[in-house]
Amino acid sequence: MSQTKCNTSTLPMKLSFFFYLGGMAPLVIFIPTIARQLGYSMATYGTAMTCATLISMIGSPIIGRIVDKYPVKKLFFLTAALACGICGFLIMFVPKLPYETNSELVCGNETYLKVFSKTNEQSSCEDNTFLNPKTDEVIHCKLNCQKNPFEGCNNCTREKDTIDYLSITTEDNRLIDISTQVHFSEHVENIYKFQVLTAQIDDIPISSLSCQNSVKTSCQLNCSDNFVAELASSPAFEGSVYKLYQFWWLLQSLIILFFFSQSTGMLQNAICLDLLGDKHEDFGKNKCWSSVGWGISSIASGWLVDYFSPDPKNKNYTPVFGISLLSAICHFIVAQKIKIVETTVSKDWKPKVQHTIYGLFRKGYVVSFFVWMVVMQFFHSIIIHFLFWYLDEMVDHDCSKRQWIKTLQGITQGVQCFGGELPFYFWAGWIIQKLGYLNCMALSLGVMSVRMFLYSVISNPAWVILIEVSNGISYALAVATKMSYAKLICPPNELNSLVGFVGFVIVGGDSLGSFIGGFVYEAYGGAGMFKYCSYVSGFMCLLQVLCNIFGVSKELKNKDFTPVSTQNAIDAKL
Structure with missing residues (x-):
């Protein structure tokens, strides 16, 4: 057998x-x-x-x-x-x-954050993240802007230290660190718009978020929501x-x-x-x-x-x-x-x-x-x-x-x-x-x-x-x-x-x-x-x-x- x-x-x-x-x-x-x-x-x-x-x-x-x-x-x-x-x-x-962000803070009759996506083809998969009624939360974003858009704001806070801080920062041409709370507003083509609910500079709140003349400034952003950061980021380093x-x-x-x-x-x-x-x-x-x-x-x-x-x-x-x-x-x-x-191999062997x-x-x-x-x-x-x-x-x-x-x-x-x-x-x-x-x-x-x-x-x-x-x-x-x-x-x-x-x-x-x-x-x-x-x-x-x-x-x-x-x-x- x-x-x-x-x-x-x-x-x-x-x-x-x-x-x-x-x-x-x-x-x-x-x-x-x-x-x-x-x-x-x-x-x-x-x-x-x-x-x-x-x-x-x-x-x-x-x-x-x-x-x-x-x-x-x-x-x-x-x-x-x-x-x-x-x-x-x-x-x-x-x-x-390092990612390059593409966002803009605009102060006019109201203040809003515009996020520019590098692709025009954001799908319903992305939109539903914000359009879904269940995701109605406030998003925290830290902005690093080229200039201060709130210098011409209406009814700004009268605290002297706040006014002095704003003017000194602008004159010195420093990047402005702004902490904001935003909420998704609308999406048109490759632009996502977020309404700014509150804003602070150096932990000092900005009391009025409207400006007499429209002011825009480019910003780098870091948000609590990863999706917002990705929208503003280049998909690959350029x-x-x-x-x-x-x-x-x-x-x-x-x-x-x-x-x-x-x-x-x-x-x-x-x-x-x-x-x-x-x-x-x-x-x-x-x-x-x-x-x-x-x-x-x-x-x-x-x-x-x-x-x-x-x-x-x-x-x-x-x-x-x-x-x-x-x-x-x-x-x-x-x-x-x-x-x-x-x-x-033998030392004498030569093929x-x-x-x-x-x-x-x-x-x-x-x-x-x-x-x-x-x-x-x-x-x-x-x-x-x-x-x-x-x-x-x-x-x-x-x-x-x-x-x-x-x-x-x-x-x-x-x-x-x-x-x-x-x-x-x-x-x-x-x-x-x-x-x-x-x-x-x-x-x-x-x-x-x-x-x-x-x-x-x-x-x-x-x-x-x-x-x-x-x-x-x-x-x-x-x-x-x-x-x-x-x-x-x-x-x-x-x-x-x-x-x-x-x-x-x-x-x-x-x-x-x-x-x-x-x-x-x-x-x-x-x-x-x-x-x-x-x-x-x-x-x-x-x-x-x-x-x-x-x-x-x-x-x-x-x-x-x-x-x-x-x-x-x-x-x-x-």
Whole structure:
């Protein structure tokens, strides 16, 4: 009677995949919306991500080369794993950009505060905050005005100290600090008008709030109601962010996070392939646990963010950073249990050029393989960095959807993993065997094109849940093809270097996606960006098919590195 054996030797490796991406998932998926809430524009965020990924891009091949030469793989892996969680947690303390307020205090027959919203499209979601009869409370605002509008007021208080204070302040051209109590009055286009009920200067009340001649003054304001402050604030800082310490704090945090994240992922893949040896067809059975970790933590973090956010517009992202740190600690503990195989190379061994990493790039099919990786990662980067930003904008004017948008975004990640990635990691070997590597590359590009187009035409963010099932072919199958083929063509004793270079190319595509995507999004909007990306992906799919028919496919049948028949590599099941 046969018994099913459980391979416990790879259990620490599977848990490593689970905890690593379980900790990174909340950070990766919510960093774009965190940056938006901090006040950054789309182009600025894209530029910051490009810098962060470019630096991490340089680190991958260097670390890969080092661990191929020296037995320091475990030391690097443990250090990078722990550093990921710590750096991710510290992003929680990055301050917001300074907001520029747009308000005006007007004294005439009556005194009122005019708040100018930067957008003309304030929705019923915002209006109901004040037009609802239940919200009939008085709002306290502290104003910092350029001049005193009450100098010409009718029937001002006759207290000598008050009159002297008002005149001295004006003559000295100082900013006037005015404490007021206001009540919402009316909304016309992008102007919100609040009636001033009381006003004080230096704790001295102004007895009359009417002036003989209309007097206006621009003010900075700070109100007890967050919504009023947001109306008067620019949605993103409009000056040069490069002069602000807040930007450099964020950029530095992102650089360190993605450097250690890329290093961890690269070493993790190489360690797994080392442990599997000739059974690299089982790579997907281990890698799929990263999808489980990503899916669970995405759903949990999305729900927790909504649960702990009393303000549906300004979310509390503390659960994201807490999950990231906790997962990193668990990953560090588990990683110590992995039997890491250090590289041992004889000093007398000198490989021929054609059997080195450099020899790979003499082959046309290898060059086309790396180009395909850049293109796929470019589109994947667009989705990672801008899909949630796009969904946030979609519900900006819908109160009911905005309240639970983070839960919805977490569910989409769960569907990506459990409905898309997980099954295709297991089916990838059979698909590759039936279609071949090049056709799998073309298929992933084609599905990516359809996926991008569907993003551009939806009006309800809930439809994204169904679209994300396509992540199985457009991402998981592509990853399986990439890792299986990389292992197949790898020269002897060069695995870590090759995986590091693969990471270099992937991060290159990621940096291009974040940089170009940010400017395209800002110029054409989310729907326009996804539509244009759909067209480009479709064109690249057609180009890949033509290359398969007329050029590269024939060369793939004559590889020089590894005898396919002896390793049965064409049957690789990831």
